[in-house]
Amino acid sequence: MPSRILLVSANHCDTPDPVFPLGLAYLSAALRGAGHECFWHDPLVESSSLEQTLRTWKPDYVGISLRNIDDVLIRKQETFYNHPTSLVAAIRRQTVCPIILGGSGFSIFPKQLLELSQADYGVAGEGENALVSLIAALEGGKDFQSIPGLVFRQAGAVVTNRPRPAPPDQELCPAERPARITGHYLATTGMLNIQTQRGCAHRCCYCTYPLIEGREHRRQAGDYVVEEFHQLQIMGARYAVIVDSVFNSSAGHVSEICEALVRSGNQLPWGCFLRPQGLTPDLIRLMKRAGLAHIEFGSDSFCDEVLDSYGKDFTFEDVLRSSEMARKEGIDFCHFLIAGGPGERLQTLERGFENSQRLAEATIMAVVGMRVYPGTKLYDWAIAEGQVSPGANLLMPTYYLAANLIEEEIFRRLRDYSSRSPSWIAGSPGHDYRNFVARLRQRGIVGPLWSYFSMLQRLGGGEFIRKLG
Numbered sequence: 001m002p003s004r005i006l007l008v009s010a011n012h013c014d015t016p017d018p019v020f021p022l023g024l025a026y027l028s029a030a031l032r033g034a035g036h037e038c039f040w041h042d043p044l045v046e047s048s049s050l051e052q053t054l055r056t057w058k059p060d061y062v063g064i065s066l067r068n069i070d071d072v073l074i075r076k077q078e079t080f081y082n083h084p085t086s087l088v089a090a091i092r093r094q095t096v097c098p099i100i101l102g103g104s105g106f107s108i109f110p111k112q113l114l115e116l117s118q119a120d121y122g123v124a125g126e127g128e129n130a131l132v133s134l135i136a137a138l139e140g141g142k143d144f145q146s147i148p149g150l151v152f153r154q155a156g157a158v159v160t161n162r163p164r165p166a167p168p169d170q171e172l173c174p175a176e177r178p179a180r181i182t183g184h185y186l187a188t189t190g191m192l193n194i195q196t197q198r199g200c201a202h203r204c205c206y207c208t209y210p211l212i213e214g215r216e217h218r219r220q221a222g223d224y225v226v227e228e229f230h231q232l233q234i235m236g237a238r239y240a241v242i243v244d245s246v247f248n249s250s251a252g253h254v255s256e257i258c259e260a261l262v263r264s265g266n267q268l269p270w271g272c273f274l275r276p277q278g279l280t281p282d283l284i285r286l287m288k289r290a291g292l293a294h295i296e297f298g299s300d301s302f303c304d305e306v307l308d309s310y311g312k313d314f315t316f317e318d319v320l321r322s323s324e325m326a327r328k329e330g331i332d333f334c335h336f337l338i339a340g341g342p343g344e345r346l347q348t349l350e351r352g353f354e355n356s357q358r359l360a361e362a363t364i365m366a367v368v369g370m371r372v373y374p375g376t377k378l379y380d381w382a383i384a385e386g387q388v389s390p391g392a393n394l395l396m397p398t399y400y401l402a403a404n405l406i407e408e409e410i411f412r413r414l415r416d417y418s419s420r421s422p423s424w425i426a427g428s429p430g431h432d433y434r435n436f437v438a439r440l441r442q443r444g445i446v447g448p449l450w451s452y453f454s455m456l457q458r459l460g461g462g463e464f465i466r467k468l469g
Contacts, residue, residue, distance in 0.1 A: 001139045002035045006059035008050065009042045010066045010084045010103070016437045016449070018044050020185045022175060022193050022243065023065050023103055023127070029173035030128035036135065038176075045184040050087065054094040061135060062091050064119070065103035070397045074369040074407065077397045081105065085117045098138065101151075102127045107212045108373055109395055110151045111158045116395075122151030125163025125212060126198065128173065165199060165214035172198075172220060174228065182235050190238040190446040194228050194270075196220050196257055200245045202275070204300075205311040205342060205377040206370045206400075209245040219253050222260025229261065233268050239293075239446035242272035246298065251278055258290035269293035271447060276322035276335075277314035284325045294448050295326050295333040301344075302337070302352035302359075309343025311377065316355050323359045334363035334450050340410050341370040342381055344402040349410070353417045356424070363454040366417075366426045368410045369399035423454055 007028055009021040021042060028038045041053045048056075064084050071078040084106075088099055102123040106113050110124040123130045130149040137144035144150060148164035177192070185192065197219040200209040232240055248254050271294035297319070301307050304315045319335065326333040339349060356364055372382050374394055382388035382400050392398065401407060414426035436456075437449055445452075 002037060003060040003135055003139060004037045004039070004057065005031055005135070006053065006057055006062045007038055007040050008062060008064045008087060009040070009044070010064050010080070010087060011068070012043050012083060013068070013071070013078075013080065014044055014188075015434055017189045017191070017441070018185060019067075020177070020182065020192055021065060021067070022195060023067065025175035025177050026173060026195075027063065027065070027102075027127050027131060028178075029176040030132055031135075032176065033173055034132045034136070040178055040181055042181055042184075045181055050090050051094055054091065059095070059097055061098050061100065061138075062095075063100045063102060063131065064088070066101065066105040066113070067103050069105045069108060069395065070371070072371045072397075073367065074397075074399045079395075079397065081109070081113060081116070081395055084113065084119070088117045088119050100131065100134065102131065104208075104212050107163070108208050108375075110160050112393070112395055114151050114153075114158050120152075123149050124151055124160060125149040125214070126165055129166060130163075163214070165216060166218060168216060168218050170218070171224060174224075174231070177231070177235065179235070186236050186238075189441055190444065191241055192232050192235065192237040192239075193241045193243045194225070194232065195243050196225050196247065197244050197249065197253065199249075201249070202246065203311045203313075203377075205309070205381070206338075206373070207245075208373050208376065211373075211375045213245070217249055217253075219250070222256040225257050226260045226264045226266070229266055229268055229270075230264070237268065240268050240270040240291075242270060244273065246275045247272040248274050248278060251280075251283060254283060255286065258286045258292075261290035262286070266291050269447065271295065271332075273298060274322070275314070276319040279322050279325055281325055281328075284329050284331070288329045288331060292331055295331055296448070297322060297333060297335045299335040300338050300341075301348070302335075302355040303348040306341070306343045306348050306352070310338070310341055320355075320358055323362055327361050332448070332451050334365055334448070335359070337364060337366040338370055339366050339368050339414060340401045340405050340407075342378070342400070342402055344405060346405070346409070346413070349413050353413075353421075353424075356417075357421065359423075362423055363450045364421075364424045365450060366414050366424060368407060368414070369401050372398045372400050425450060425453060 007024045031038050039057050041050055064087055066084050069081050099119040100121045101119045107124040110122050114122045130147050133147045134144055148161055150161045152159055198213040199217040201215050270291050273296045276297045276299050299319050300310050302316050372379055418424040418426050
């Protein structure tokens with residue numbers, strides 16, 4: 001039986017750029033494929049309030065997507081998980097229809113967030129199959145308690161079923177991007193996002209992607225991705241961002257996607273997140289021909305000792321080779337670093353800075369401390385070392401710092417590195433940076449902007465070095 005479903009984005013963060021809620025696009029496509037009607041409410045887009053939307057649309061079900069728990073910045077520590085709670089309260093004042101929580105942020109803390117929000121149900125992990133199955137069971141008065149990933153109450157307790165990722169050969173529903181919502185993001189940034197795979201088999205000590213998407217990779221065919229790119233161009237996108245946790249999880253996957261884009265004559269520039277390992281000059285050249293314009297390298301450290309502790313299986317020489325290949329092809333790139341995690345010492349920080357001087361034309365983005373999430377290897381280490389108590393509420397941001405390291409000393413070092421090398425951008429963005437981003441976007445500049453900030457630091461020295469704290 002068809003139902004009317006209101007899908008609500010709980011994201012209200014637009015710094016440095018607002019990001020199109022791609023998760024809702026896949027949910028909406030799956031629900032419509034099952035015969036349901038869908039309507040979106042996005043607080044970054046809407047002129048009307050949620051209450052007005054509820055009165056006008058009168059849904060049978062409301063789904064709320066929580067993308068992020070917090071900003072993962074040790075000093076700022078802006079949290080987002082209270083927003084779904086206020087949304088549930090607002091919905092309850094207007095309707096008695098079931099409320100269902102989901103999204104990547106919810107999937108990390110499903111039990112706590114269902115209890116905190118007082119929503120009726122939740123879906124942890126991939127939501128398409130589970131949400132369609134839940135609504136079918138509720139509409140038909142059938143048992144729903146065995147649905148993988150479902151979070152629900154039973155005898156006064158919250159039950160969390162283990163998620164079951166979709167089979168590797170099950171293709172994603174082509175994302176549904178309503179023009180009313182899409183137009184806002186295009187007008188603001190000129191960019192839209194796309195996903196070519198789910199799952200992550202890597203073993204980074206802090207990462208939640210395997211918990212959210214599973215460890216088995218589920219890759220989309222080249223023709224599927226080409227059609228998604230085509231749709232983005234029709235909508236008016238001037239830049240695409242591939243949001244896979246690691247785009248180059250397989251050289252074969254990258255080759256298939258890029259060869260298909262080349263054959264299609266793709267003219268839409270795009271960027272992605274890459275692991276600085278397993279790349280070759282031929283592969284990088286193919287990616288460039290397919291439209292690759294920027295790379296975000298998940299390097300995490302420039303010191304082999306620390307990389308090993310972080311659970312990486314590459315070395316600084318891999319980082320250096322990957323950077324050189326990107327530089328020679330004229331591809332904009334940056335490296336993301338986490339300073340102060342397991343195995344870090346003042347000596348490794350200094351060694352990492354010395355190594356960074358070998359990375360020509362790189363932009364380096366460094367944060368302090370590792371955010372601790374349950375279910376990760378870092379969580380086990382934090383408990384063993386007494387930095388986290390068993391059963392602690394990790395919804396409140398908690399950060400791991402290696403023994404004998406002090407937060408302020410790490411920040412002092414990063415400020416020093418930034419003054420000695422303007423390629424280093426350390427800490428969280430200030431108001432000046434946000435205004436700078438807005439001006440560039442208004443001038444029609446698309447893609448990442450860290451290279452612009454790095455250039456300003458080179459030209460202006462201390463005047464443009466980001467303020468920390």
